[in-house]
Amino acid sequence: MTPRPVLTPKTINTFATFVQNLLDHDSLIRRLLRGLGWVTLTPLIMLRKLPQVFAAGALLLLAYSILGTGGLVLLLVLPLITWVMWRLAHPDSAEQVAAYVRGRWRYRRIYRKHWPTIAAACGLSIPGAFGRQVAPELIGVTAYPAADALHVRLLAGQSPADYADRADALAHAFGASQVRVRSDQPGTVTLLFSTGDMLTDPIPAMTLDAQDVDFEALPVGFTEDGSPYRLRLLYSHVLTAGATGSGKGSALWSTVRALAPAVPSGVVELWGADPKGGIELAMGRALFSRFTADDEPGDMVQLVTEAADLVRARSKRLRGHSRKHVPTADEPFVVLIIDELAYLTDYQDDIKLKHQFNKALKVILSQGRAAGISVLAFVVQDPRKSVVDAHNLFPAKIALRLDTASEVEMVLGKDAWEHGAHAEAIPESLPGTGYVLVDGDPTPVRIRFTWVTDDDIRATARDYPAPPPAPPRHGFTVVTDTDDQDDDTTGEVA
Numbered sequence: 218m219t220p221r222p223v224l225t226p227k228t229i230n231t232f233a234t235f236v237q238n239l240l241d242h243d244s245l246i247r248r249l250l251r252g253l254g255w256v257t258l259t260p261l262i263m264l265r266k267l268p269q270v271f272a273a274g275a276l277l278l279l280a281y282s283i284l285g286t287g288g289l290v291l292l293l294v295l296p297l298i299t300w301v302m303w304r305l306a307h308p309d310s311a312e313q314v315a316a317y318v319r320g321r322w323r324y325r326r327i328y329r330k331h332w333p334t335i336a337a338a339c340g341l342s343i344p345g346a347f348g349r350q351v352a353p354e355l356i357g358v359t360a361y362p363a364a365d366a367l368h369v370r371l372l373a374g375q376s377p378a379d380y381a382d383r384a385d386a387l388a389h390a391f392g393a394s395q396v397r398v399r400s401d402q403p404g405t406v407t408l409l410f411s412t413g414d415m416l417t418d419p420i421p422a423m424t425l426d427a428q429d430v431d432f433e434a435l436p437v438g439f440t441e442d443g444s445p446y447r448l449r450l451l452y453s454h455v456l457t458a459g460a461t462g463s464g465k466g467s468a469l470w471s472t473v474r475a476l477a478p479a480v481p482s483g484v485v486e487l488w489g490a491d492p493k494g495g496i497e498l499a500m501g502r503a504l505f506s507r508f509t510a511d512d513e514p515g516d517m518v519q520l521v522t523e524a525a526d527l528v529r530a531r532s533k534r535l536r537g538h539s540r541k542h543v544p545t546a547d548e549p550f551v552v553l554i555i556d557e558l559a560y561l562t563d564y565q566d567d568i569k570l571k572h573q574f575n576k577a578l579k580v581i582l583s584q585g586r587a588a589g590i591s592v593l594a595f596v597v598q599d600p601r602k603s604v605v606d607a608h609n610l611f612p613a614k615i616a617l618r619l620d621t622a623s624e625v626e627m628v629l630g631k632d633a634w635e636h637g638a639h640a641e642a643i644p645e646s647l648p649g650t651g652y653v654l655v656d657g658d659p660t661p662v663r664i665r666f667t668w669v670t671d672d673d674i675r676a677t678a679r680d681y682p683a684p685p686p687a688p689p690r691h692g693f694t695v696v697t698d699t700d701d702q703d704d705d706t707t708g709e710v711a
């Protein structure tokens with residue numbers, strides 16, 4: 218019997234089809250082989266990459282075998298319940314722990330892995346031995362709900378400005394919407410990567426605490442890491458600039474509301490000047506001890522002049538006794554609120570009044586802080602020359618949405634813009650959002666003011682009215698300041 222040939226046309230054909238199927242990417246055989254590989258290799262890969270997952274799985278199995286289904290469910294649900302209760306009882310400490318865990322996770326999964334390559338690509342590394350690039354050391358990561366803060370040790374010869382220059386490149390490389398640079402202590406820098414926006418939803422007006430008003434830390438809004446922003450007003454002056462509709466009203470009323478619980482006792486006095494005929498301030502009229510909302514600038518200039526006289530008188534009395542005035546009901550903290558500063562510094566035609574106003578304003582801005590008299594002023598975009606002249610005398614400046622980068626630079630300075638205070642990029646859909654820059658800290662803080670509705674303003678004015686004037690109001694006589702012969706105003710401030 219002749220043996221049957223192995224290579225018949227049929228077997229060759231079958232083999233050829235098999236090979237063809239093997240080469241065909243979508244063939245059944247390829248898919249079966251891929252599936253087999255996935256089933257056998259994946260657990261091995263995962264075991265290497267995620268030993269914690271396997272450890273947890275093994276623990277769960279062990280718990281199931283010992284405790285049964287009920288015990289296992291309890292074991293899974295208990296930590297969740299504990300966490301929810303912790304969050305409700307002590308939200309601050311719970312958030313701190315959550316931020317730490319999130320930070321460790323993101324440090325290990327994202328930043329530690331990519332930082333050396335990206336730092337080199339962004340020109341932040343230096344050449345080391347054997348042609349290697351040495352990246353600045355990544356010390357750690359703090360993860361906030363909508364931002365990651367990378368703490369980086371500077372290489373010799375680097376300064377935070379080098380990182381501010383590369384901020385855009387870093388943001389793109391890590392897929393963040395923005396990077397801002399903060400220099401907290403010598404030798405290190407913090408890079409704040411925005412991963413989302415905590416400030417997209419309007420923030421309702423805060424609940425007022427009648428017991429505790431800290432004039433040096435008024436809660437007026439929230440920062441992008443979700444923490445309350447506290448504005449220092451006592452021993453400071455605050456200038457806020459913003460385009461029409463940028464939310465200057467919410468900046469004003471968030472601050473006034475935070476002060477309001479101290480108004481009835483007379484420890485703080487609000488003096489309001491509203492050149493827009495009272496549109497902004499009149500609704501809260503009862504909160505103000507002094508109020509002028511005249512279209513004619515004379516009354517407003519008079520109010521500011523009286524505030525300057527008060528500054529001089531208090532300064533004179535404080536001299537040699539104390540370096541700072543401590544507010545009391547007899548000698549209150551006076552907050553002079555000027556809604557549209559440029560109207561008085563620039564737009565009015567009466568040169569004499571303009572001169573008188575600018576002079577009085579400069580006295581308050583230069584001497585008022587220690588005397589317990591602060592200015593809270595607002596300007597619409599395009600801060601004109603005299604506002605800009607005076608603007609350096611404001612220790613705190615806030616840029617809400619503005620039209621151009623040069624306007625931001627006019628208000629906050631070039632450095633702040635380079636550190637990420639891009640107020641010209643704030644969308645119209647986020648009124649009340651802006652950047653705060655406080656003297657002594659080069660890092661602008663992005664915040665959103667609370668949204669104080671007309672009803673909130675009326676309720677605040679009803680609940681916290683200013684006490685009726687009791688003559689003599691301040692119990693002092695304004696004495697001519699011999700240092701400044703030009704403005705000799707003598708008399709009783711009523």
Ligand SMILES: Nc1ncnc2c1ncn2[C@@H]1O[C@H](COP(=O)(O)OP(=O)(O)OP(=O)(O)O)[C@@H](O)[C@H]1O
Pocket residue numbers: 419420459460461462463464465466467597648649650665666667668669
């Ligand atoms: N913090 C905020 N949160 C949410 N919405 C706000 C906030 N502030 C303002 N708005 C909204 O934006 C609108 C404009 O705000 P606002 O009147 O305060 O702007 P403005 O800068 O004072 O404008 P103008 O220069 O015309 O007086 C408000 O009617 C309100 O709807």
